[in-house]
Amino acid sequence: MYDIVIKNGTIIDGTASKAFEADLVVKDGVIAGIGRYAEDEAKRVIDAKGQVVSPGFIDTHVHSDVVLLADRQHAAGLYQGVTTEILGQDGLSYAPLSADNLRMYFKYLSGLNGTPDIPLDWSTVREYRQKFDRTVAINTAYQIPHGALRLETVGFRDTPLIGKDMEKAKELLRVGIEEGAVAFSTGLSYFPGSYGDTEELIELSKVLAEKNSIYVTHLRTVFKGVRFDPIKEALEIGWKSGCKIHYSHFRTGPHNAGKVDELMKDIDDAYQNGLDVSLELYPYGFGSSTGVIHLPPWVVEGGYEATLERLADRSLRAQIIRDIEKDFPRIDGAFSHLPSGKNVDLLGLSFEEASKARGQSIPDLLCDLLLDEDLAVGILGEIPADEKVIAQIEEDLFSLLSRPYYMVGSDAIYLGENPHPRAFGTFPKLLRLAREKNFPLETLINRMTKVAADRFGLTDRGQLAEGKAADIVIFDPKTVTDTATIANARSAPRGIRHVLVNGQIAVQDEKCTGTLAGRALPC
Template identity: 65%
Template sequence: MQFDVVIKGGCVIDGTEKERFKADVYVKDGKIVEIAADEKPNVVATEIIDATGKIVSPGFIDTHVHSDIMLLWDRQHANGLYQGVTTEVLGQDGLSYAPLSEANLSMYAKYLAGLNGRPPISWDWSTVAEYRQQFHRTVAINTVYQVPHGALRLETVGMKDVPLTGESMKKAKALLDQGLKEGAAAFSTGLSYYPCSYSDTEEMIELCKTVAENDSVYVTHLRSVFRGEPFDPVLEAIEIAEKSGAKLHFSHFRTTPETAGKVDEVMKHIDAAYQRGVDLTLELYPYPSGSGYAVIFLPPWAVEDGFDATLERLRNQSLRKRMMEGIEANTIECVGHFTHLKKNPQYIGRSFIDVARERGQSVPDMICDILLEEELEVGFFTTPPFDAPDIWEQINKDVLELLSRPYYMVGSDGIPLGKNPHPRAFGTFPRLLRFCREYGFRLETMINRMTKTAADRFGLKDRGTVEVGKAADLVVFDPDSVRDTATYLLSRSAPEGISHVLVNGEVAVRNEKVTGVFAGQALSRQF
């Protein structure tokens, strides 16, 4: 048999947590067709990759990423490929673009521009099926899509702080059911983001009954506040899962600088739910701060009715005092560094405090003006504890302690937008591989969390392991040298030590350089 690719001389870590073993991996027609411990004589292949001294693993699955729109613009997606990522799960936090009517898609594209950009792509879809097709064999990586809660609300009750009940709820459930049947792998929400956060617990339970009927997964970015009253968002998520019967997945759940070293405390309700049989999983990224889009700092009334109405309120100086008070009262603290600005590029990389001081404004007043000047297209990362290395070190250890749990996986929460985005979009996976070397974490366990655990959760039965018959999504890396180089101050920096990446049997990275191959497929949940 003539093969397309043969990876020779490497140690295979197959994704199952079993011990590594030396073997050659043979690829033909996009599949792994043979794994042989003994070298085959007279092998004929289009390409032979020498993996001597290296690890051969399944392609990494990024279970949480915001590349929805930029991936349709920058289809090569080098920031993901260079990390060894072969599949990304899109539609996160309830903030994505299907199913949406033409008018709602146009509005939401402008409203979410600070998160996903607004490049000159076609924007010519309405259903989940049509949106997923945009990514099929047109981009460099595989994609998985989730039906976003925000889209369901826009298509039923609009961008309004009103209950989703009655006929509106019936329509929302029908749209959710249709999207799941059209290949979406899960239902996502971001209960700190509008319009998702206008919902209540009962709304989420009712929607998740449709998720359960489809044997799918409820993916939640936890709520930060509910109607101004303190509550436990973890318990809310567990209640939604238990009352609806849906499988539960927590987005980017980890310790923070405020909770560093308190893994048992932050996990107590989740561990208890897992022990009593709740079907749950979680993901994390290995950094001490997050990133987002600056619209989230505005109070809920300020963004009702969407993009145009939000800009009009920002222009209205009679509302400015109330707007600023709302920002100060928001449970999402208005602190950070700018990552994406088109009209004020001089502020990129600088802190809100420094920019406000330079402009002679308070931080809330400055944020209002910047949002207005940029027409909401403002990205930021939350300021990490630059001057507290002990906190960084503890969070690193917490990350590994969390990943020792069998129901944890890896999601970068990467936002590949802006001149200096959060480094997680460029360094998450090699950073964790480096942690294995530096902290003595078992590499076989880490690879499992990056591959099979994620594939199992999202129903990707032909991915996640190095196994005959599986899709040939493969990574070749040097365990002794792999490392991230992206930092908060210089994030667009590729990792080192990941030499080759195959997507559906095609070489997408060769000798640490992307090849220009667009072999990605739009993957469906398999039952």
């Protein structure tokens, strides 16, 4: 007797093969067969007539690291059909970290992940991963963050990572991979990772080559005031270390819409010449981040308490403002998260609007807000005003996704009264756009599932096949759509009927069931 039979569905199995009509049966958390089965062969029947049955979607870039430990149901992901999330992004996460560094970094990252009321009772990668095993609604995988390696060796300081400190960092990285981490992540626009130079990253990545793991990078365009080509920096790291390379949230934007071939030239050439490279994207023409990213390197040196002390020191303010203006001559976007209640009047306003309202320069206002909010300032990127530009960016998405080494990552940040809609709409939006633009659904599902599973070593995920874990999405291909907007981001999609995680029904008739069946992968 099977646990579940999914009847009469259109199977898109994740391999990019043509869709076909079949039933699917689940037993003990795995797919037990695909073919034709009678209803009385299973304890439970799901009628999927007129629906697509696909592998659960894999979100390859998401900031739910501690948010998920506070909101274990995680409806925002489940309602999109996401059954696995890859944590530890942008070099900004929480293991391996000793107790003091964990407490400090937890507060420093409050503008990204908040400070939920959870016990900070782990130190190793193994202990951190275990926090998500059978305790949350989705599966998780983890990347070792560059920031943690620097904190545990040279601290939150602008100093080279060399000698014994480098050897310690490499050992932490090696052990973390042995404890189940699937990659190493850098966020080279964020401190303390921004203090590291290219040679540091090459040396660390030699461990990745040794362990057949991946260097995952959020690019930077400046290092110590010098501008350079960040795409080529990542390629250099791959060629010189011998490791695999993965580019985070890589797509066209308002300033290069329609220039896909130009954007991808160096990466496509490297791929053709044998470099093992992959990328991900989300379907929006603007991003989201944290206000602390705009502070000069010397202001944040030392971490959370030291940053607040410098912001509060009025004798330093003129110098801080000068350096912000030098590094960021144009700061744009809008405020999405100001949790103290002191600055609620600025929520939703652009930097320019807020500065006029307060009668301050943008850098001065930013410093005051970071001080008021204990660094927990969330921002949305500048939203393109030209509808033609937005339409072109959406066309570009599918040119990029036609490449076999592309996948999908929402870059979701869940903080704020009205956060970026990508946290609630990435996957259904791509399904809708694919329908509107006649992009093959089999290809898109492949990029959302098997390509990601294969890349990050999740060998029992990403495909509907006998013996694979029963992570399954059932959706209506004719009606599935996103509803999250800039004005109303916290809005669930429509048309994703059922979601199974490890063979248990996590979403039934577009409602969460409360099941917490997620595993820490690989398991």
